[in-house]
Amino acid sequence: MIFFQLLVVLVSGLLCLSLQCQDEVFTNDLKYTSCEEILTKFPDTPSGYYVLADSAEKVYCDMENKRCGSQGWTRVAYVNMSSEMSKCPGNFNLYKTPISSCGGNKDGGCAVAHFSTHGITYSQVCGRVVGYQVGRPNAFSPYTRRSANLDNMMDGILISHGETREHVWAYVTGFQRMPTKENDNYCPCASNMFNGIVPAFIGNDYYCDSGVDDSPSKGMFYTDPLWIGKGCKPPNFCCSSASLPWFCKTLADPTNDDIEIRNCHNQQNENEDTAVQLIELYVH
Template sequence: MSNLLIQLLFLLVSGLACWSQECNTNQDIYKEADRPYSCKEILDKYPATPSGYYRLQTSKVYCDMDTERCGTKGWTRVAHVDMSKKLQSCPGNFTIITSPIRTCGSLISPGCASAKFSTHGISYSKVCGRVRGYQVGSTDAFGPYVNDQTNVDVVVDGVLISHGVTKSHIWVYATGNHGTPSTNDNIFCPCADYRFNGVVPSFIGNDYYCDSGVDNTPQQGQFYTTPLWTGYGCTPPNFCCSHSGMPWFCKTLPVPTTDYIEIRNCHNQRHEDTALELIELYIQ
């Protein structure tokens, strides 16, 4: 019998592993105090453990044991919103968009729609994830911050990922105006043209991706079906696709935390949005 099969049988019999999202509580021979605290802890003890649902100290979670992110394996999934699935609903106060692509948007404009995802009390210092979205209307990337640096909530048209009540920055997926600017302006992605004269907020630094879903001047309220932040489709002098990890990001935090992770979809004008089709977040 292979080492992988032996370990999987042990995990199933012990009650740590689940055939599906629902664990069989009758199989739980582990005392709560003996259960692992994270997916990484399971993988360190049983290196052949496959991906799947596992019972931790605080809850049942999905563990990605196979994919290497930030140089390691054994990631705990804390968010998975896939709007291509018919039964999937939008998280938080996001609003469903049914056409032309089933997505989640924000009716709060100017302002932010928000969703908070529990990290199950797990202490983590690394976050990785991806977002897939679409440009709606004439979004302005970091233009909102340039125009009003006193508005600490709406600093970008796009998606902000943060943790805790302090909204400590993790990553930004910014949505620029269009991909081939002909003038120096602050409404385009900084990577879209060397003539960008805007400002990226200092607390964001280089921890962001920026992209546009249209090459020319966008129309107000128009939903553009070219997916954002894919890492392909850019033409010089636009170098927004040069990040090798896109659409995935990996972020190591300054100190470990058990904070919830928050996704905000923000815009400073009416008739603009970033419609989200996929949100996937992991911690370690």
């Protein structure tokens, strides 16, 4: 009888890794530590929700994702405000209209959200963010003009890991797509009129975009999506990356740190903000 019960548990677990159980929880008593480990042991495992050893909740595994040259990614953050059931993460501020989305602090500074990586040791982070320009954000101007204040270094989304906020990626919101004079408010890729400073620790690990061609108005919500690889034209090269809005970052050292996402702007959001509609992050 005991042998028969063990056999049933084993068969149930294997069936839940088949195409017939794509969105069900892996119920085998032997839990795995990551989606990558499941895929290594069961190469035909489909994408779906599984229970990992260090997670009490269902975790989504993307088994087909090849954006970074590998498969078996564990999703650690998913916010999709186009779904009626979604809520803004952390202390992000809810925009109900014209598009349901999540902005920063009303008084300026950074809204913060933390996402568990379920104890997984990872060396790569893959993800995407889609958002909208509100008012008159200034790209890297806050850092250029007040570089000592690292909590107000840019307008947009800053992704990091660990207590020391090791940089992963940034989604930066610039003033306007088509600059008219030299200024530090523009995206560096918008034209040769950018005269600001990109923080050294960010380097090239960022995307920058604007949602309006001409000078924006304070508090106006612009419904042209940011960082999707469309809407800009030469001499603006902010849309030149074929991978937009996705990024893939290989870290200097493996870690099991949780992920922090900050939505920052240095003025009150009746003047400027970045409203995020979609956040999707995976580790491997």
